Amino acid sequence: MTQHHADIATNRPLDEYVEAEVQRMLTEDGRVAEQGLTVSRREHTLILCGDVESVQRRDEIVRLIREQFPGIDLSVDIGLTRAGAPAEAEELS
């Protein structure tokens, strides 16, 4: 396991550099490897949106952000991608 971003595990104001670091961590940290999540800021809150394939992955994302960016007000709107069979097909003539 690589320990990324250990140097930034201090309370910091939520600015665009933090936003960029969170976005890159979500992709580049091997414990996450998620490119399909949206990171945005609203006033003093960091908002995560998107879908992941398991509850464990969502929990790990939240744990790592809280560990590496302590003090950040975090809003998590990450869903579990649905895996049911389709109800209908698309007809392409």
Added chain:
Amino acid sequence: MIRIAAVGDVHIDKDVVGRYRPALEELPDRADVLLLAGDLTRHGTEDEARCVATEFGGLGVPVIAVLGNHDHQSDQPDAVTRVLTDAGITVLEGTGTVLDCGGTRLGVAGAKGFGGGFAGRCASNFGEPEMKAFVGTTERIADRLGEALRALDCDVKVALTHYSPVPDTLVGEPLEIYPFLGCYQLGRAIDSAGTALALHGHAHHGTERGTTPGGVRVRNVAHPVIKQAYSVYHLLGDDAEESEPGALVHAGQ
């Protein structure tokens, strides 16, 4: 009629194995073939590829895949391909394969594709070596896809990529990252070969439906976009004498 099931960006690892299987077990009643549009794994390891093989192997319909960028993360795309191939999954990269679907020959050509951007707002093969390498990769992969599509001897052609061939199916993603989500060269390759349908993934926040400049239907089948285990597309063609669905006619290199 040919029935094509498709999904991309399933990002399989141990924590996901078994999740898709109930829906996948229904495939023989729903589709003639399953196409996987890349990002099959999280980090492109052999262990994860074995999880993909467990989930998508032995389904009762042929499975054809391309790799995605995640499948290259560990620099072992050949090992990933070998594990999938050993499980009976056909992996395409600048190659094609033909299946007999009830008497109609379905040709599928596939490639991972790459970024680069779209007409008028794209990267150019110019300047620093790194930039030339980037766009050179874009062009080379697209050229091979076009060659593979044109070489298919079949009744109906489908293109399978990970990156998008058009911007239409990226709507919902930030405009600023379009150059990292696909390239117009893939669309040009698809338009060069009389393709009936183009399937891709990669853009999790994109849109399902689009068309190439040449009028080919494009569908983004990334799992978060389709919100189900797979989508099914019925390609309506000439009725032909029934034969065993999914029988392999020819596989490319």
